[in-house]
Amino acid sequence: EPEVTQTPSHQVTQMGQEVILRCVPISNHLYFYWYRQILGQKVEFLVSFYNNEISEKSEIFDDQFSVERPDGSNFTLKIRSTKLEDSAMYFCASSGGSSYNSPLHFGNGTRLTVT
Amino acid sequence: QQQVKQSPQSLIVQKGGISIINCAYENTAFDYFPWYQQFPGKGPALLIAIRPDVSEKKEGRFTISFNKSAKQFSLHIMDSQPGDSATYFCAALNFGNEKLTFGTGTRLTIIP
Numbered sequence: 001e002p003e004v005t006q007t008p009s010h011q012v013t014q015m016g017q018e019v020i021l022r023c024v025p026i027s028n029h030l031y032f033y034w035y036r037q038i039l040g041q042k043v044e045f046l047v048s049f050y051n052n053e054i055s056e057k058s059e060i061f062d063d064q065f066s067v068e069r070p071d072g073s074n075f076t077l078k079i080r081s082t083k084l085e086d087s088a089m090y091f092c093a094s095s096g097g098s099s100y101n102s103p104l105h106f107g108n109g110t111r112l113t114v115t
Numbered sequence: 116q117q118q119v120k121q122s123p124q125s126l127i128v129q130k131g132g133i134s135i136i137n138c139a140y141e142n143t144a145f146d147y148f149p150w151y152q153q154f155p156g157k158g159p160a161l162l163i164a165i166r167p168d169v170s171e172k173k174e175g176r177f178t179i180s181f182n183k184s185a186k187q188f189s190l191h192i193m194d195s196q197p198g199d200s201a202t203y204f205c206a207a208l209n210f211g212n213e214k215l216t217f218g219t220g221t222r223l224t225i226i227p
Binding site for chain 2: 033042043099107108
């Protein structure tokens with residue numbers, strides 16, 4: 001069964017550094033998402049991406065965050081200047097249609113630790 | 116108003132028993148309610164989902180009950196098995212929106 005793959009599985013970075021989290025969505029999917037989960041807390045929506053542009057973003061997704069689909073297969077989340085509170089598990093997801101009509105398929109996540 | 120409240124936070128059920136997890140929402144615009152299952156080290160995976168035009172949906176041992184007037188919905192796992200031990204999240208979405216709002220999660224443990 002096709003799956004969403006995320007790399008790296010764990011990333012440690014120093015406060016103020018830039019990080020790029022990478023995702024390869026399922027190949028025929030059209031909608032792409034980033035969610036995050038702070039340890040022991042609920043999963044929170046960050047951003048959705050469709051037709052090469054952001055379709056929706058949360059209040060968490062401020063100017064420090066950006067997303068890109070640089071080619072036909074990868075989907076990246078960049079955090080420009082990491083803060084301690086950015087430490088979380090970041091999940092990429094993709095779906096064949098909008099969230100309302102198609103199930104989201106999540107990757108296994110990247111654990112980001114900011115020191 | 117965008118919150119989804121989930122209870123209990125953790126639940127221990129004997130093998131063969133019924134596991135029940137409850138969620139409540141405030142935003143009456145929500146009209147799609149999925150449940151996700153998450154195993155340690157994995158991302159959430161869609162388990163079952165319901166829209167408010169029905170009061171119940173069953174898939175195998177998993178049933179969602181939906182009460183639109185009370186703005187509540189629940190997941191029932193019949194004949195619970197040790198392999199069901201995981202964290203369960205309810206979620207909600209409204210049409211035209213891409214943002215899934217998740218509940219706080221329930222860690223379910225099925226004991227032999």
